[in-house]
Amino acid sequence: MTTSKPDVSIVIGAYEAMPYLIRCLESVEAQTLPAGRMEIIAVDDGSTDGTGEYLEEFAARTAVPMRVVRQENSGGPSGPRNVGLGLARGRYVFFLDADDYFGEEALERMVSMGDRAGTDVVLGKVVGVNRGAAKSMWKETVERADLYSSNIKFTLSAQKLFRRELLVRLGMTFDEGLKTGEDALFTMEAYLRGSGVSVVADYTCYYLVGRDDGKHVTKSGSYLLRFDSARALMGLIAAHVPPGPRRDALMVRPFVITLLPQFGPALLRQSEAVREKKMQLAAPLLDAYWSAGLARRLKVHERLRLACVSKGRLDLLLDVLQFMRDKEEPRAVRKGARGRLYLAYPHFGEGAVLPDAAYEVTVTERIGGRRIDVPERQSTAAFLRRLARKVRRTARAVLHVPWRAHKV
Structure with a gap:
């Protein structure tokens, strides 16, 4: 040599x-x-x-x-x-x-x-x-x-x-x-x-x-190994990147690629013991690293499943997974003064169960071959200006009454 x-x-x-x-x-x-x-x-x-x-x-x-x-x-x-x-x-x-x-x-x-x-x-x-x-x-x-x-x-x-x-x-x-x-x-x-x-x-x-x-190797082995992998990668990211948008951007990788597949439709075929064990293993990871900023970087079905896990609601998660396995397509719903867009997966609108924010379209989605884009977001200032213009138009319409209408 x-x-x-x-x-x-x-x-x-x-x-x-x-x-x-x-x-x-x-x-x-x-x-x-x-x-x-x-x-x-x-x-x-x-x-x-x-x-x-x-x-x-x-x-x-x-x-x-x-x-x-x-x-x-x-x-x-x-x-x-x-x-x-x-x-x-x-x-x-x-x-x-x-x-x-x-x-x-x-x-x-x-x-x-x-x-x-x-x-x-x-x-x-x-x-x-x-x-x-x-x-x-x-x-x-x-x-x-x-x-x-x-x-x-x-x-x-x-x-x-x-x-x-x-x-x-x-x-x-x-x-x-x-x-x-x-x-x-x-x-x-x-x-x-x-x-x-x-x-x-x-x-x-x-x-x-x-x-x-x-x-x-990646196709074999116990599901426990995937949780070991997710835990290690999340811990590494957290050790080097403080909480905030940059950490959220990196945490997408272990949450979506490593952790989320453990809570896919295959969970419906698994035993109650395995389901409960997976929820137990995921709970500390969600407690430590799940954030609103991270959630908004995910597609609705991804965010929704992890939101169910974070709340410990296996029952809700199974409803969502059954919906996905049946290949049902969620309705697109516009709601609120700002015209936010939501996908009506199971339990949408039941605010006491999961908040509407869990269903909001925040990244580009594809549902049944259709592309669903995020509605153009307005700043608070732009929203207030638009609201003010609407109020002024309404006021003018009310006040602009013909002179003859005032004569008795």
Whole structure:
């Protein structure tokens, strides 16, 4: 292995990765970034399908400097990634999953972006192969994305280019106590504590592969793991961002992506014991982090379900979920002097149960294929001016009586 410092250390944690590992490694070897500017650190996490043997065979013939570590199974992706990170020497580190593969220019483009922008994290465009992948953050290439207003907070997987100096300085590692969501915690910390995030959106850097055998960590495991993940991510955000609009913007991620799926229509099929346990686990999270500002950033069905959870009203939640499962469409209702728009999900208008605010349209919605936009909001001053004009018009209409009408 060369003694000069490479640009990128590619860390691959591999477990039962055949045959996907073949294309994964070929995509590293095919990079337009020269072989001498990369290194591969591959950790076989106790595989029995020939993964370890293939890694060693590939290392013996590739021009890319490569180190292979073989260890007993650790039970999750965090251990192998931490081992690889500890051995990395590159200016940057990229965590490549053994199922996935790079676009040929991926590393060259991402390294160039990180060097040019001076940022600590670089996101390369991801597309799914035989599975879905997030899309909203790939609209444009930006040297410095704003964490609070952009959608980068919705891509927290580990498949990013991280400046190693940041990780070393902060002593960052993957939490081996978390069995899901450990990458979200790691990436969000880098977003929050690093010197900026860049986005490469004009080239597909990473292909996220859906395995034919369906073996994806995020699809397996007890629901308890999801609550562990939500709790950790919410706590991290709260530790670094004080209460207010910026915290609310980031809290959308763990509330909607991690917590809310536990309170979807599938809850109707689950036992009473599981339902009650989920309500118990969610209660302290809602007590600590749920806010009016966060609520207004959500769609009505999202806000409404979490409002039911926050009030401990499983009965109301089940009514809403039954409505959703039956694919019923809520009526759009305008109400009040300011013409606010509401979606009439179950219990709308029963103020003693849930306030009307829980049903208000505050972000763009789609109901039955129809787009429902937020009504243009008026400032208090504009509302008062409009009200005053209406009063004056009414007064003039009353006072403007023909002279002859006064004659007796």
